[in-house]
Amino acid sequence: MGFVDFMKKALGKQESVSLPEDSFDRIVEAARLEAVQKFQHFWNVKPGELIVYKEQLVTLPANSKVEFLLNCIYKIYYWQSKNTSYSSDDVGYQKYALHNLFLQNLLRSRLTLTDDHIVSLATHFLNYQKFIWPSILDWPLSYFLIQVEKNTKGRVISESVKEALLAIKDELNKVDYNPREKERTKSISKIEELLHLGEGKEEIKPVYFLGKDKFSEYANPIIKLRSEKELPVWYKILAQVQRASGGRPTQKYQKESQSLISTLGTDAFKEVVLDWFKFIIQLKESELVQTHTYGTQTYSYTSYDLLSTPNIDAIKGLLWMCVSLNDRTALATIAALAERAYRKIPGKGPAAAAVGNACLYALYQSEGLEGISHLSRLKLRIRQASTQALIERYLQEAAKDQGISVHEIEDLAVDQYELVDGQRVYELQGFKAILDIVAVGKTELRWFKPDGNPQKSVPTAVKEKQAAALKQIKETAKQVEVTLSAQRDRxxxxxxxxxxxxxxxxxxxxxxxxxxxxxxxxxxxxxxxxxxxxxxxxxxxxxxxxxxxxxxxxxxxxxxxxxxxxxxxxxxxxxxxxxxxHQILQPFKQAYREVYLLTDAEINTRVYSNRMAAHLLKQHQFNSLAKLRGWKYALLGAYDDGRYNEAASCLIPDYHLRAEYWVNEVDAQGEMNDTGIWNYIATDQLRFVDTQTNNVVELINIPKVILSEVIRDVDLFVGVATVGNDPNWQDSGGVAAYRDYWQAYSFGELSEVAKTRKEILTQLLPRLKLAKVAEIRDKFLVVRGKLRTYKIHLGSTNILMEPNDQYLCIVPDRSKKDVTQNVFLPFEGDTGFSVILSKAMLLAEDDKITDSTITSQIKRV
Structure with a gap:
């Protein structure tokens, strides 16, 4: 019998059923009056605290309880189809709310249901779907299915119950997308389980990933291809992970998981699961356009998802099972998955935060210190404040277990990858391979023949006979590059x-x-x-x-x-x-590091510095930079008058200090994005707070290095995020009140960063081809082109043209080759220096420029 036939048959039975007697209405009214007296707000009503519920409803005979439930379903539907008010003071709404509460609470209680009862409830759920958002998911199906399970346990279910369950499943399958996708798929899975058990089958029911997404499309066929010996265990594993809930696994979950992995075999489990993880790491978000009709209006919106909700839970469960996988490849894959899971997607934030959190847990729980090493690296890579706090907590717990500091456990956790002085030697098929670190984030693999002569490419014998070893060498090279970059930042x-x-x-x-x-x-x-x-x-x-x-x-x-x-x-x-x-390239600025010492003005202001105040910054760029440097910041929005958080803060735990950089939103007309976040912020004072007393600390009492480092961070935020660096900002209109600021910053006094650039350029310029046509003059690198003379500001990198100081707008092409790669710099990481040299080299030969957006400005008089 199909769904349509079942509905006709079931609803035909119900046509002769009259509505429940007035006694049910009297019970609900009595409960309403009691609730109004007992509870200050009607939405705080708890049925268990109502005398009417405990003495009149809970004590009803089994048949009467079912009739009352059917009455609730009908009354909920009827009210939604006719309602005019959702006010908690409205009597009709109060009765509607009580019907909802009683329906859910009774379905959660111990009920004795016959097959006819089950069919009647299913029919009412199907027939009386809620009016505004017509979906079977609006009803408490999970509680109902648990009741079906309890009341059919140990017996073959009847055809009528089977038809009722199949009808609900058909209706659930019609829902293409719903915010409650997790509930939908779990209800379908529960129905399939009930039908399987209800048929008296002893074999294990096939279990697959439930979500509707690209991952299910990829992973489910892989399960089906496993051997007959493995399949029952995989079904049990998937059933296990789909029950994953909460933030951490229980001891029971872990024990059962390890038993399943042991039965399957660790290598077989790892082979499949790591392949799934790698698929997700490379997976792109899916775009889904949804439309909903409310009354006569149709609304559309676009959402992006990496994984469906049910699959997020399942992947989380798999990661919890992976705490026993302690080899280097497994932990590196889990760490990479964490980065992918925390990467933000439009309109949602982190792509799959629950998956990321499970990755962190797996790394923390892994044996040895390699997992801790990945946590240390991720602390620098992931910018969400809540995630950083979670990583910090895991690091502190691990350090406490070892009886050492967090600094020390991070030291201990750095893998050497069997390198000696940055080099590792391999012997494969008579050939020698040498893995060298050549720069931060860059390695080189060199091959040598048995006679010691260089081999230009990977030997054929190694490719054919040592493929697995070669793959491992390449993975090690990648891990060395990633780890070294992270350790540089640490x-x-x-x-x-x-x-x-x-x-x-x-x-x-x-x-x-x-x-x-x-x-x-x-x-x-x-x-x-x-x-x-x-x-x-x-x-x-x-x-x-x-x-x-x-x-x-x-x-x-x-x-x-x-x-x-x-x-x-x-x-x-x-x-x-x-x-x-001696041509020594430092991994970051140290000898050339900008120094910020206490000024007379700061001594006078005592507890705050205005050195970096009164700047106009792009808020989203500032937010990214702050988090990259370990600062905590929350975007200012138009909601709550923009006062949720007015300072970026940086904890300095070794000195019991917290640095605070205060900012204010720029409340200019139209200067916010679609989500109500202000585009610009204006900077204010910098201060330090004692975290033990919460008192503001006088600047003269801040250690010199700490003061310098904090102000250096803030100078970086200003130097990169300021609108003064945007060559298009003034032309696009900007914010009228800040147009003078753009001019002042773009060509004003040099910051400490710019002063460092000036010093280095003064040393390097005589060695460059530019030396014949360029010179350092005050705040500028002055370049004499064939057509005009140009002044490139050493701070903002903006350009003025002589003789009338006409502004020249050139937007750097980030895709082009870095012209400074053959120019020795004693440190890494100043992109502004590269921009200045790129513009200088371009303008030195201005007669060869073909870009009309540039030539039109140069030729304009």
């Missing part, structure tokens, strides 16, 4: 930490570490013994000072990362000359 943040290392510790975890030594030996360190400090770098196999005098450390030496804020100007200049002379 050491860069060490300036804000109060870390003093013993010589033995420094040697083991930094200087002689196979991976970190690549960074360590390019940085300047302070060796201190008996109160005397000597600042050194590793050069020609020894620790030397800038005058090349050797320092031989002893076991009593303590080591600290050198910072220019604690050095004299002459020493800073000596180190900078040393790096340039």
């Amino acid at each position: 050491i860069d943040r060490m300036f804000k930490a109060d870390r003093v290392l013993t010589w033995a510790y420094f040697q083991k975890y930094y200087a002689n570490h196979g991976l970190l030594s690549f960074l360590t030996k390019r940085l300047i360190w302070s060796f201190e013994k008996d109160g005397v400090s000597k600042n050194v770098i590793y050069f020609n196999e020894k620790w030397v000072q800038p005058d090349l005098s050797e320092v031989e450390p002893s076991s009593e030496v303590t080591v600290k990362l050198w910072h220019p804020a604690s050095a004299s100007i002459s020493e800073i200049e000596a180190w900078r000359s040393f790096l340039v002379e």
Whole structure:
């Protein structure tokens, strides 16, 4: 019998059923009056606290309870089809709300249902779907199906019940998309389980991923292709993961999971599950356009999803099962999946936060410290404040378990990948392969023939006979690149930490570490013994000072990362000359690091600095930069008068400090995006707060290095996010009240970053081809082209043309080759320097420019 026939048959039975007697209405009215007296707000009503519910409804005979439930279904439908008010003070709404509450609570209680009862309830659910949003999901189906399970347990279900369940399943399958997709698919799965068990079958019911998405399309065929021996275990595994709920697995879940993996075999489980994870990592979001009709109006909206809700739960369950997978490939894959899951998608935020959280849990629970190493890296990569807090909590728990600090556990967790001084040697089929670190985030794999001569490409014998080993080498190379980049950022943040290392510790975890030594030996360190400090770098196999005098450390030496804020100007200049002379590329700015010392104005203001106040920033860009540097910030929106959070903050736990950079929304007409977030913010004061007392700290009491590092962060935010850097901002209209700001910033005094650029360019310019047509003049790099002379501001990179200081707009092409790659810089990471040189080289030959948007400006008089 099909769905239509079933409905005709079932509804035909109901046509002769009269509505329940007035006694039901009297019970609901009595409950309403009691609720109005007991509860201040009607939406806070709890049926279990109503005497009428406990004494008159719960005690009804089984048949009467069912009749009351049927009456509730009808009354809910009837009210929704006729209602005019959703006010909690409306008597009709109050009765409607009670019918809803009683329906759900009674279905959750112990009921004795006959097959006729089950069919009647199913028929009412199908017949009386809610009026405004007509969907079977509006009814409490999950509670109803649990009642069916309890009342048919241990017996073959009747044909009438089977038809009723199939009819509900047909109706659920009609729902193409619903925010309650998880509930829909779980209800379908429950019906299939009831039908399977109700037929008295002993074999395991096939179980597949339930969600409607690309992942199910990919993964379900893989399950079907597994061997007959494996299939029953895979069905059990999928049934297990689909029950995953909450933030962490229970001990029972973990025990059952490990038993299933043991039965299947760890290698078989890992092979399939890691392949699924890799598929998700590469998966792009699906775009779905939905339309809904309300009255005479039809509304459309677009949503984006990576995974369906049911599959998010299932993947979460699989990740919980993966805590026993401790090999390098598995943990690297889980870490990569975490990054994909937290990547934001339009209108939603993180693509699958629950999956990301499960990845973090799996890494935290894994044996050894490699999982912790990935957590340390992810702390720098993932910008959501809640996620960073979760990672920090896991790191603290792991450190507590080991009885050490978070800094120390992050040191211990850095994998060496069997490297020695940044190099690893492999022997395959008589050939030698050498994996070298050549730069931060970049490795090189070189091959040598058995006779020692270089081999240009991967040997054929290795490809054919050692494919698995070759794949592992390439994966190791990728992991080295990712890990080294993360460790570079971690050491860069060490300036804000109060870390003093013993010589033995420094040697083991930094200087002689196979991976970190690549960074360590390019940085300047302070060796201190008996109160005397000597600042050194590793050069020609020894620790030397800038005058090349050797320092031989002893076991009593303590080591600290050198910072220019604690050095004299002459020493800073000596180190900078040393790096340039010996062509030493530091992994980040250290010798050339901008220094921000306390000014007289800040001494006078005592508890705050206005050094970085009164700037106009693009808020979304500021938000991204702040989180990238470990600051916490919440976007200001037009809601709540834009006052949800007015400061970006940075915790400095080693000193019990919190830095706060205050900002205000720019409430200009139309200057907000579609979600009500302001496009621009205006900056205000910077201050420090003692996290132990919550009192504001006087700036003179802030350690010099901490003050310098925090202001450097803020200067970075301003320097990158300011509208003064946008060559199109003034032409597009900008914000009228801030047009003078754009002009002042674009061609005003140099920031500390720009001063550093000026110093480096002064040193490098004589060595460049530009030297014949370019010179440093005050705040500008002045370039003499064939047609005009150009002044490139060393801060904003904006351009003025002589003789009338006419503005020239050139938008950098990010896709073009970096012209500075053959120019030695003593540090990595200043894209503004590259932009300046690119513009200079272009304008030096302005007669060859073909872009009409540029030539039209140059020729304009």
